[in-house]
Amino acid sequence: MLSYFETRTRIIALVAIGASLTALVLRIAGAGGVEIFAASAVGLAGLAVMVGEGTDQLGRRLGPSATGVLQSALGNLPEFFIGIFALRAGLLDVVRAALVGSILANTLLVLGLAFLVGGLRHGPQKFGADQTKMMSTLLVLAVAALAIPTMAAGPGGPEHGHETELSVIVSIVLLTVFAASVPFSIGRGPAVGSLEGASENEQAWPMALAVGTLLAAGIGAAFVSDWFVDALKPAMSTLGMSDTFAGLVVVAIAGNAVENVVGIQAMLADKGDLAISVILNSSLQVALALVPVLVIASLVMGGATLTLVVSPLLVAGLALATLLAALVVIDGESTWLEGLALIGLYVILAASVWWGGPVG
16 A cells, blocks of 8 residues: 555654654653754654645545645644643643644745745735635634734733633633534635645545554554654753744644644645635634633543633734735735745744743
């Protein structure tokens, strides 16, 4: 069955397996945190790409209109595992920053890189404006879901002291909107996540291979995420990273490998609808599904409770990112300069948290 893997997929699989085994050997040998952190980050990124490959193949069998949603959902598995293990380790600041960072990384960095490389190759590129309007609307809701609890539960706010209760109510609302958005997105037709134009020389994987790849990569991501989180704290100390920078940039980028690869490749192939669907759907699914699931899971797991109260800086950064992304995509056309502007805002936000500061 491995004959169905293209050369690129085989290389990624070898890198993922090699880096994961290296992280395991380093753990057994009692190596330093930085070495384990680096190896597990590479392994996690490789496993995330393999999840994306398996999801892509599975999505083709389910129909083109479902592929973007499915790919974004399963592509967030590594971020889910990282969030669970980080919560168990008591790294609340890292988890909060990582959740916001995942949205920022997709909305600014990945989308910006996709527009930049696609624009340099093809010039201005077009995609469905109706699709981007709906996604921009839901991203505004994601900003409100963090801004309102932060202001209402802050000192002097009407809900001060009730951060947990308010966060649960907001989480239920977000999950309800997410559940309603899935059939809405799928029902909009092949433009959402369309894979039309894929190479006809590509062999479709057998269903068993697609499901097996998803299971193997998903299980591997669960283990490697645990090792990644274990090594995170000593690596942060050694490298001088703040909790906020580690979550907002390092953890977020490590968990976004699927969108990095698929979105940029789609724009290089001049498939604007697919790129927008995968990248922005991932941001939406982090905001509308992953965030509330982790809030509720933290109550069930016991210990530290995750709330939606974050620092004003992260709220402002998310609001500015949503505004800039909406202005860029609302006309259904992208240029390399717009991509550079998105990347520029991401770099500014990342630099603003390098020296630390509270996130909640």
